[in-house]
Amino acid sequence: MHGVRHPATPYFTAQNPDVPGQMANHGGRIRSVYGLRSDVLNAAGSHLYSPASLTVSQPYLRLRVQKPAAGTTLASDPPVSQVASGHGAPEPASAVLASAPPVAMRSYSRALHEDYAKPWVEAHRQKLVRVEKVEADRRLDTVLANTVGVRLWTKPHTDVFRINLSTRHAGKFVVAEHASLTQVLAQYETGSLIEVWMADDSEWVKQPFDLPIAVSSSQRARVLLRIPGLCDVDCDGLDDEMTATPPATPRKEHRHGRAASMPLSPHGAPAAAPSESSLPVLRLHNASPSQCPDQSRHGVMSKSLLETEHACMQPAVLSEPPAPSLALAEVGRVRSFPYTYTCDMQGPMEKMRGVTRKPAVHFNAAFPGVKWNRSTYYKHRRYYFAACRLNILNTFVQYGRTEKGMWSVLVKHVDELIADDTSETEPEHTVPHTLAHIDRAPDDPSLDRDVDSGRKHIAKLEWFEYHDRSFSSRFSAQTEALIIRVENQPHARGNAKDIYKLVVPGDVHHGRYAAKLFKQPLLDGGVATSHFHGNADVHFREAHRFAFGGDLAALFAVHAEEHNILTYAFSFARSFVLTARGGSPTWAAQSWLEGEQYPVNDSTDNTALIRTLNTFSHWTVSLFHVLYTDFQGVRTPNGAFIVYDCETHTQAI
Structure with missing residues (x-):
């Protein structure tokens, strides 16, 4: 082996x-x-x-x-x-x-021939032809969509030069990019400048050829040009072209997913809402200055300006339009707010007088085709009523469509009158566009009775309601500059906040309020007590969460009635935010309540009220993921329960 x-x-x-x-x-x-x-x-x-x-x-x-x-x-x-x-x-x-x-050899199912895959190649070629045709159609559609109608005035009282040009960029037009247009302009000594009509600003502006011009993205996009030196009267057909020129900025329509909550008066009653029939149909203009309250130019001007808007409303009379300049055709061609001339502003602004709810809807009816901007509207609304109080509105209206009758001239004149009146007292505290000084405000007898000793403020009052699918705060021209007085010492003290009595005299919101100032922050992380009273966000959040609870309580009552469920009548005190001029202090305010204090706890003998509030708590946390509990309130003489405080638990603040 x-x-x-x-x-x-x-x-x-x-x-x-x-x-x-x-x-x-x-x-x-x-x-x-x-x-x-x-x-x-x-x-x-x-x-x-x-x-x-x-x-x-x-x-x-x-x-x-x-x-x-x-x-x-x-x-x-x-x-x-x-x-x-x-x-x-x-x-x-x-x-x-x-x-x-054996070694594997390559083999094929059939022999290749010259027509192999020819149908597929032909189908692919036809597909490429169709794709190219579609792309060509798209390019033509883009050219048509970017077509802009150009209107050029070159000489006085001559026919306007009309030409359609296609831009390379949607919504932008550059004169220098179009040779057919620059060749026409080369015949005139323009110095590389051209005047362009800005529809958004309602004015002519000079600019170089290579500067882009914003145009509307619609199919009616137009650009109005003229040689520098020409006036409006020299351009024949200018009014029609301005009317047909859409603004460069498109209007946005707001969608309201839920009807806004009906605003209540400070005493809980629904406030009267202006109807469409309340808007005047005929054009109104103010009476002569003799029909207005007797006011001097400087002596009592500030006192009159402190009065609220409704207090200075002048009796309007029906009469013929004062001048041909108020023709509808002339008004219709202006596409932005404010209008250029005071005479054009008077009629629409009179239609807006007294409007408190849904101002955007009434604004669109009074100023057709004009973009709604809340801050701009209320800014010029204050100027309009200030001119009314100063008895200078009719003077500017009579100037017509002239340089003296321009709205910008009236605004400047109002600022000068107010500055002259306030500069002698406290120039360092002068606020632009201020309509009053607090120290010159007349004292209301009710103010002294309600608050014996307190401090005056000019404050903005905001309430809460649904708007554009969100529950947010709102304010109007009547609530933007209210005269209030807050007592110096707290009316009641608590662990988290102090309650002050706050009075608003002589206004549509006249009444007493319970103003809350917090001692400690509501948010986690902590804010120093010395800085807390200046934190407007915390007070706004407190007023907002309580107002939202009131809105849910009203909705709860509607649902209970629809399902034939018997509940105990209860509601939340209406919540407001009051912010002093300058942003500090800020109060989370409620309507002042008087009645029998009625805390809801285990010792409460009212079983129906306890069950109703417990059902409301479960209903809110089930549908809205927010829990309202630990209610405190007062019982009114008719037996209703009004909540003035509660705790709120949420998933995220």
Whole structure:
């Protein structure tokens, strides 16, 4: 047995790596896949093959197992019995070496021909043709969408030069980019400047040729140009072109998802809302100055300006329009607010007199085609009524559509009159566009009765209601500059806030209020007590969350009535925000309540009220993810319960 080895074959040599099959060495044993008897090989053990004497290069040789046919022997190997016994006598073999598989050859299902994939290529070509046609149509649509009608006045009282040009950029027109237009302008000594009509500002502006001009993105986009030096009277057909020119800034329509809550008076009663029929149909203008309250130019001007808007309303009389300048065609061509001339402003502003609810709707009716801007409207509304109080409005109206009758001249004149009156007293405290000084305000007897000693402020009062799908604060011209007085000492003290009595005299919001000033912050993280009273956001948040609870209480009552559920009558005191001029201090105010204090707790004997408020708490947290609980309020003589304080738990502040 010593020195006996299995004859070497090309299947075990590293020089023949193409042989299929596999050889494995397991712990010094060779498990052959020749088909030899495994017990014989295992018996021979390492005497047949020493792992040290056999080297196999990577990859390992692969052998293929195949059961030999009956009666076949290995051509080059001695019988197994001879190997096992050490003799060379032949012995029948039970395995045969597998033949190598044939080499795979490439083949195709069919022979390629010159029309192979021709239908696909043709279909793709037709698709590209269609795509190119669609792209060409889109380019033409873009050219049409960017077409701007240009109107150019070159000489006095001559026909306007009309030409349609397409811009490279939507909503922008550059004169220098259009050779057909610059060639016409080259015939005149313009000095590379052109006058452009700004529809948003209602004025002519000079600018160079290469400066972009903002135009409307609609199909009626127009640009009005004229040679510098021409006047409006020199441009024939200017009024019609101005009327047809849309503003560059499009109007945005507000969608109201939910009807706004009906505003209540300070005493809880619904306030009267102006109807469409209350708007005057005929044009109104003020009577002569003799019909207005007798006021001097300087002596009592500030006193009159302190009065509220309704106090200075002059009796309006029906009469003929004072001048041809008030023609509707002339008014209609102006597309921005304020109008250029005072005579054009008078009629629409008279229609807006007394409007408190939905001013945007009434504004669109009074100023058709003009973009609504809340701050701009109330700014010029104050100027209009200030001119009315100063008895200078009719003077500017009589100037007509002249330079003296321009609205900007009236605004400047009102500012000068107010500045002259206030500069002699406290020039360092003069606020631009201020209509009054607090120290000159007349004292109301009711003010002294309600607050014996207190400090006067000019403050803005805001209430809360739904607007444009959000519950937010609102204010009007009547509530923007109220005269209030707040008592010096708190009327009541609590752990978190102090309650002061606040009085608003002589106004549509006349009455007493409970003004809250917090001692500590509501938000986590903390704000120093010394800085807390100046934090308007905290007081606004407090007023907002309580007002929102009142709105939910009203909605809860409606739902209970719709489902025939009997509930105890309750409501929230109406909540306001009062901000002193300058932004500090800010109060979270409520209507002043008087009655029997009625805290709702376990000791309350009114079962119906407890069940109603508990149902309301569950209803709010289920539908709105906010929990109103721990109610405190007063009972009115008729038995109703009015909440003046509660706790609110929310998922996120």
